Amino acid sequence: MSEPQPHASADHPRPQLVRDGWQNLDGVWRFAYDDSDAGLRERWHAAEAEGAFGRDIVVPFAPESGASGIADTGFHPIVWYRRALAITAAAGRRVLLHFGAVDHDADVWVDGQHVGSHRGGYTAFSLDVTDALQSGPDHAIVVRAHDDPHEASLPRGKQDWELDPHVVWYHRSTGIWRTVWLEEVPDQHIAELNWTLDLARSRVELEVGLATAPAPDTAVTATLVHDGVTLGVGAAHATGRSVTLTVPVSALENGQARERYLWTPENPVLIDATVSVTREGQTVDTVASYIGLRTVETSGGRFLLNGRPYPVRAVLEQGYWADSLYTPPSVEAMRREVELIRELGFNAARIHQKVEDPRLLHWADRLGLLVWAELPSAYHYTPAGAAAITGEWLEAVRQQRNHPSVVTWVPLNESWGVQDIAHDPAQQAFSRALADATRALDPSRPVISNDGWEHQNSDIVGLHDYEGDPGVFAPRYAGAVPGDGLVSGFGPAGRAVFVGDAVYRGQPVMVTEFGGISYQPTGPRGDGWGYTEADTEATWLEQVAGLYRGVHASGFLAGSCYTQLTDTLQETNGLCTADRRPKAPVDSIRRAILGDAAPGSA
Numbered sequence: 001m002s003e004p005q006p007h008a009s010a011d012h013p014r015p016q017l018v019r020d021g022w023q024n025l026d027g028v029w030r031f032a033y034d035d036s037d038a039g040l041r042e043r044w045h046a047a048e049a050e051g052a053f054g055r056d057i058v059v060p061f062a063p064e065s066g067a068s069g070i071a072d073t074g075f076h077p078i079v080w081y082r083r084a085l086a087i088t089a090a091a092g093r094r095v096l097l098h099f100g101a102v103d104h105d106a107d108v109w110v111d112g113q114h115v116g117s118h119r120g121g122y123t124a125f126s127l128d129v130t131d132a133l134q135s136g137p138d139h140a141i142v143v144r145a146h147d148d149p150h151e152a153s154l155p156r157g158k159q160d161w162e163l164d165p166h167v168v169w170y171h172r173s174t175g176i177w178r179t180v181w182l183e184e185v186p187d188q189h190i191a192e193l194n195w196t197l198d199l200a201r202s203r204v205e206l207e208v209g210l211a212t213a214p215a216p217d218t219a220v221t222a223t224l225v226h227d228g229v230t231l232g233v234g235a236a237h238a239t240g241r242s243v244t245l246t247v248p249v250s251a252l253e254n255g256q257a258r259e260r261y262l263w264t265p266e267n268p269v270l271i272d273a274t275v276s277v278t279r280e281g282q283t284v285d286t287v288a289s290y291i292g293l294r295t296v297e298t299s300g301g302r303f304l305l306n307g308r309p310y311p312v313r314a315v316l317e318q319g320y321w322a323d324s325l326y327t328p329p330s331v332e333a334m335r336r337e338v339e340l341i342r343e344l345g346f347n348a349a350r351i352h353q354k355v356e357d358p359r360l361l362h363w364a365d366r367l368g369l370l371v372w373a374e375l376p377s378a379y380h381y382t383p384a385g386a387a388a389i390t391g392e393w394l395e396a397v398r399q400q401r402n403h404p405s406v407v408t409w410v411p412l413n414e415s416w417g418v419q420d421i422a423h424d425p426a427q428q429a430f431s432r433a434l435a436d437a438t439r440a441l442d443p444s445r446p447v448i449s450n451d452g453w454e455h456q457n458s459d460i461v462g463l464h465d466y467e468g469d470p471g472v473f474a475p476r477y478a479g480a481v482p483g484d485g486l487v488s489g490f491g492p493a494g495r496a497v498f499v500g501d502a503v504y505r506g507q508p509v510m511v512t513e514f515g516g517i518s519y520q521p522t523g524p525r526g527d528g529w530g531y532t533e534a535d536t537e538a539t540w541l542e543q544v545a546g547l548y549r550g551v552h553a554s555g556f557l558a559g560s561c562y563t564q565l566t567d568t569l570q571e572t573n574g575l576c577t578a579d580r581r582p583k584a585p586v587d588s589i590r591r592a593i594l595g596d597a598a599p600g601s602a
Contacts (some may be wrong), residue, residue: 010362010366011331011359013100015362016289017192017288018289019185019286021184022181022182023181025141025180026179027058028058029057029081030053030057030083031063031070031080031082032044032055032079033063034078035077037078039052039144040144044080046112047112047140057070057081059176059180060100062172062325063076064174064325065171066324067325067327073163073172075149077146077148078144079144079145080145081142083141084139085140092186092187093187094130094186095128095133095182095183096126096129097126097128098124098126099124099178100124100177100358101122101177102118102145102176103145103173103175104120104145104147105117105118105145105146105147106118106119106145108142109143110132110133110141110142111134112140119388119391120388120391120392121154122155122157122375123392123395123396124358126191143175147174147175149161149172149174152379152380153379153380153388154389155375155376156376157377158352159172159173160172161379170569173325173327185285188210188211188279188284189211189277189285190209190210190220193289194206194207194401195291196444197294197444199293199295202248203247203249204234204291205244206234206247207244208242208243208244210238214240214241214279215279221275221278222245222247223247223274223275224249224273224291225271225273225274226261226271231249231271232248261293263365264306265368265370266368268292269293270290270291271291272290273289273291274286275287275289289402290365294306295444297446298446298508301506301509302558303510303559309558311558311559312347312370312561313346313560314348314512314560314561314562315561315575316350316352316564316565317350317351318564318565318568319351320569321333326354334357335363335367338360338369340580340582341565342367342368343586344582344593345590346369346562349364350372350410351372352413352564353374358403361400365404370405370408371406371407373396373397373406373408373409375389375396375411377412378416380419381418381426389411390433390437393434393438394441398441408447408448408460409447411448412431414450415453415454421499422496423499428456428499431450435447435448435449453493454497454499455502456499459507460507460512461508462510463486463493463497463510464493464513465511466513466514466531466563467514468517470547474549474550475550478550480555480556481556482509486509508558509558510558510559510560511557511559514547516531516532516564516573517532517534517544517573518533518573519533519535519537519540521577529571529572540583540584544592548592548593
């Protein structure tokens with residue numbers, strides 16, 4: 001009897017590369033602050049230092065959060081974690097320890113032996129800990145995380161450098177803030193997948209990264225299935241750690257019939273995939289994955305989905321939660337977040353200043369929501385910081401590029417971290433290089449080099465415009481083509497639209513931040529603010545609707561992004577409160593956003 005195959009799962013910490021035999025390590029760990037930086041000198045990673053960990057923390061929630069059980073929002077740049085657990089690996093198997101994210105520098109020990117380091121607070125990393133396991137089933141994992149809250153040249157996003165949140169900056173999230181998990185794998189196993197649709201040739205190309213160099217007579221096979229029907233099979237012999245294979249999909253050849261297989265927010269069809277490694281005809285590893293068949297590009301001043309103009313109607317998603325900060329409180333909360341965005345009338349979300357959990361991206365894939373993926377910004381430019389940002393961003397691109405929902409890359413925002421880009425050739429070169437490096441890794445999606453203003457080689461011209469008067473806002477975007485004031489000189493925010501030798505060359509124009517209207521249904525509080533304000537539900541809805549009438553009336557805008565989905569601490573300009581309650585009936589908000597569009601439209 002054949003072995004049961006693994007299946008892609010929204011509960012799995014890595015939904016697009018799933019195999020059986022994994023263990024979630026979230027829960028209670030031992031924890032310690034190391035404000036005097038004594039832990040390394042005193043060998044807190046050793047077994048005899050167990051007493052240094054004087055309190056409990058609930059992983060994966062940051063110690064600044066209430067959900068962690070600690071809720072200390074002070075400055076603590078160095079934190080330590082310890083977890084005892086039983087691990088028994090079968091002969092010929094390897095044990096991998098996975099971290100969804102640790103902010104910012106992480107060192108990891110297993111049974112007192114250093115097993116690896118990682119730099120970058122927003123990306124996942126994995127460590128093979130097999131050789132560090134001492135005899136017996138009982139083992140200990142120790143993690144040291146260092147995140148200097150005053151280091152301005154590294155990606156910080158919305159994490160405040162001041163003690164208390166102010167303006168648009170929020171509490172910090174130090175240390176472990178995403179799921180930790182353990183996985184048992186064969187010696188030779190699949191480490192990475194990269195799916196690419198070649199729609200013109202009716203095929204899917206797959207690049208498989210193997211953990212180790214293949215033995216002779218090793219092959220990789222990929223099978224695509226939809227509704228129980230096999231759509232295609234591809235195979236290739238492995239001659240190195242990177243194996244490329246082609247999967248013909250004959251169902252795509254009939255141009256009139258293939259629409260049912262093409263992914264859109266209105267038809268979020270996912271194709272199941274199984275990828276196997278065989279050696280001398282025997283299966284040694286099998287993983288489950290999935291792919292959404294769709295193309296994105298820009299042409300003729302429009303954003304194209306599957307070759308057709310698709311108006312982007314997005315909302316700014318801070319991904320911040322009142323009790324758990326940057327960590328969603330549960331997988332169900334991630335699903336509900338996507339559902340809420342859809343219910344309000346949006347077909348897209350701009351994940352702002354955060355690399356989002358792959359499980360939330362899975363729900364965007366499954367439920368049909370376009371996603372703009374962004375890197376948290378630094379606040380200061382240095383060559384060393386630029387190198388660190390580049391490495392972390394390309395790591396984030398690799399980890400998100402298989403999600404069909406992700407349709408646009410945004411490495412920089414509002415010149416954060418490149419504040420002198422208007423006249424500094426080094427910062428201009430950095431912006432260009434970051435965008436081009438993104439295209440080199442993934443040429444299948446548009447890239448915005450610096451969203452909001454001061455663009456270099458952006459594929460979409462994103463403009464930020466917080467004008468709150470619809471009578472002033474709408475005329476800026478009237479007409480069939482963008483006026484010179486929008487695509488040359490200084491834009492709505494008073495910043496140059498392009499810098500260096502970059503000029504407008506017909507790219508799609510989108511208002512990628514607008515709105516930001518503060519409305520507090522339960523009454524104003526002293527620290528609540530927005531870019532403009534409304535006192536009543538009726539005036540708030542009319543102001544939102546008025547701004548959207550300007551967007552809908554434009555003959556050239558290819559998309560928009562409203563600020564923002566939820567209130568976030570002192571920022572009270574959300575469509576919903578911080579606990580995800582819409583500030584008016586959902587149908588009323590939806591009508592304000594969609595205007596004359598049909599009530600059931602996406």
